[in-house]
Amino acid sequence: MLNIVASIDIHRPPTEVFEFITSSPNDPAWQHGTLASSRLFKGAAAPGGAFRTVGHLMGRRMVSTFEITEFEPNRKYGFRSLTGSLISHTLCTLKGTEGRTRIKIVTRASPRNESAMPESGLEKYMQKELKGNLAVLKTILEQAPASQEPGLSASA
Numbered sequence: 001m002l003n004i005v006a007s008i009d010i011h012r013p014p015t016e017v018f019e020f021i022t023s024s025p026n027d028p029a030w031q032h033g034t035l036a037s038s039r040l041f042k043g044a045a046a047p048g049g050a051f052r053t054v055g056h057l058m059g060r061r062m063v064s065t066f067e068i069t070e071f072e073p074n075r076k077y078g079f080r081s082l083t084g085s086l087i088s089h090t091l092c093t094l095k096g097t098e099g100r101t102r103i104k105i106v107t108r109a110s111p112r113n114e115s116a117m118p119e120s121g122l123e124k125y126m127q128k129e130l131k132g133n134l135a136v137l138k139t140i141l142e143q144a145p146a147s148q149e150p151g152l153s154a155s156a
Helices: 014-021 024-030 122-143
Strands: 002-010 034-039 050-057 060-072 076-081 086-097 100-111
Touching: 002 122, 014 024, 014 086, 014 100, 014 122, 024 034, 024 050, 024 122, 060 086, 100 122
Parallel strands: none
Antiparallel strands: 002 100, 034 050, 050 060, 060 076, 076 086, 086 100
């Protein structure tokens, strides 16, 4: 079982960070390897809702479906894989203090088929990608004007 953990401080309130990370269409903007992501439900996100991503991991194309397991506005967002190359559970926690948000992401994962994707090297690769993803998220959110919602615009 792989255990991937990373955190970063973002100089934005938890409401803005939470809104951005829980909007599936934003995933390709900040998650390396994600080519597309979309909700598989209508209405507000909630436990039991699902989303699908298309991307790549270590040169392998992946299509994965995830179920939202935790959704506590501005505090927690969790999801687990239902399909795809990895069996995974991810939990994002947010803690706001003095105009900034500390976001921590913990992913526990293992390959569905170890011969197709060996764990050796995978954990190091995923750890590096998660740290990079959080750095990109920080850049996107901190560059957005404070008066503007940090979601992607049609011109982006």
